[in-house]
Every structure is written in structure tokens, then in C-alpha cells.
Amino acid sequence: MAKEDSELAEEIRHYMNIGELVPDGITQPMLRRRLSEDGSKRGFILDGYPRTLRQARTLDDFAKIDAIINLIVPKWIIIERLSSRRICKNCGEVYNVRFLKPTTEGVCDKCGGELYQRNDDTVQVIEERLRVYEKQTKPLLEYYASKVPFIEFKCKDTNIPPEVAVGEILRELRSLEDH
Ligand SMILES: [Zn+2]
Numbered sequence: 001m002a003k004e005d006s007e008l009a010e011e012i013r014h015y016m017n018i019g020e021l022v023p024d025g026i027t028q029p030m031l032r033r034r035l036s037e038d039g040s041k042r043g044f045i046l047d048g049y050p051r052t053l054r055q056a057r058t059l060d061d062f063a064k065i066d067a068i069i070n071l072i073v074p075k076w077i078i079i080e081r082l083s084s085r086r087i088c089k090n091c092g093e094v095y096n097v098r099f100l101k102p103t104t105e106g107v108c109d110k111c112g113g114e115l116y117q118r119n120d121d122t123v124q125v126i127e128e129r130l131r132v133y134e135k136q137t138k139p140l141l142e143y144y145a146s147k148v149p150f151i152e153f154k155c156k157d158t159n160i161p162p163e164v165a166v167g168e169i170l171r172e173l174r175s176l177e178d179h
Contacts, residue, residue: 011026017119018125019125020132024052052137052140065147065148066148067173067176069151069173070153071155073155074155077158079126080158081099084096084097087116089113090111090113091110091111099158102115
């Protein structure tokens with residue numbers, strides 16, 4: 001089982017490294033299994049899934065989506081943020097060489113681990129991911145428009161702290177609940 005899992009992880013990593021979507025044959029059974037576990041019974045958030053119309057249609061067969069959270073971010077901000085992201089090899093803490101610098105360059109504040117850049121966080125791969133988004137994922141906005149309430153958050157500059165975005169999204173989610 002462990003060997004199968006690590007082979008699967010390796011395969012998933014391969015698609016991420018080249019900026020392509022992980023194939024449905026891998027993601028769908030994983031997701032279906034995960035959503036049937038106890039921890040998902042009270043609710044769940046899917047981050048970056050579904051990404052294609054086909055995935056959305058299949059998802060309708062086994063999960064009910066209550067709301068879509070659409071983060072609207074200009075391309076230059078996406079490229080700037082992702083290409084300057086660094087992650088600790090040891091504890092996974094996320095830094096940003098422009099906006100959230102570690103005290104010592106290349107070293108994790110928390111554990112002293114070495115910081116690295118993900119293979120899919122280079123400008124070239126990010127641009128490819130954005131092209132894939134335009135072609136395959138953007139049509140989903142229309143697919144869900146008539147079915148599910150939308151919460152939109154527009155990110156206009158790089159200085160908006162994550163907690164401000166989260167606060168606004170939570171407020172809107174709660175107001176959906178009240179209706
Ligand atoms: Zn660390």
C-alpha cells in the first residue's frame with residue numbers, strides 16, 4: 001500500500017511540475033473516497049477542484065456544492081506571488097521573498113530548515129497553468145452560474161493580508177446561510 005501511495009504521489013508530482021492537470025482517473029477516485037470519510041460529513045472545501053466541465057459533472061453525482069468562492073486576481077499578481085514563494089523543506093512553512101521574508105535569507109524562521117522553490121512556481125510553468133485555466137477551468141464559471149451562489153473576492157494589489165480576504169469571504173458565507 002505504501003509503495004502504491006508513493007508511486008501515486010510521484011505521478012501527481014509529475015503533472016504538477018509541468019503545469020498540467022492531474023488526470024481524472026487519478027483525482028476522481030481519490031476525491032470520492034475522501035468525501036465518503038467521516039471527517040467530510042459536516043462539510044468540506046475543495047481548493048482548485050473541479051477544474052474542468054467533465055470533473056464538475058462527475059462531482060455532481062457524488063457531492064452537493066453549496067457555494068463557489070471565486071478569487072479574482074490579476075495575472076501580474078499571480079505571477080509575482082507564486083514566483084516569489086519559498087517553502088521550508090523541513091516543516092512546510094510558506095515564505096515569500098518579496099512580501100513575507102524569512103529573517104535570514106534561505107532559512108526557515110520556525111525550524112532553521114532550508115527554503116526551496118517548488119518546480120511549478122517558476123514564471124514559465126505559472127504562465128502555462130494560467131493558459132490551462134483560461135481554456136479548461138474558466139467555462140466552469142458559466143456552468144455553476146445558474147446552479148450555485150457565488151462569493152467573489154477581488155484582489156487588487158499584493159498588500160492585502162490573507163486574513164482580510166478570509167474575513168470577507170466568511171462574512172459572505174454566513175450571509176448565505178441566513179437566507
Ligand atoms: Zn521550517
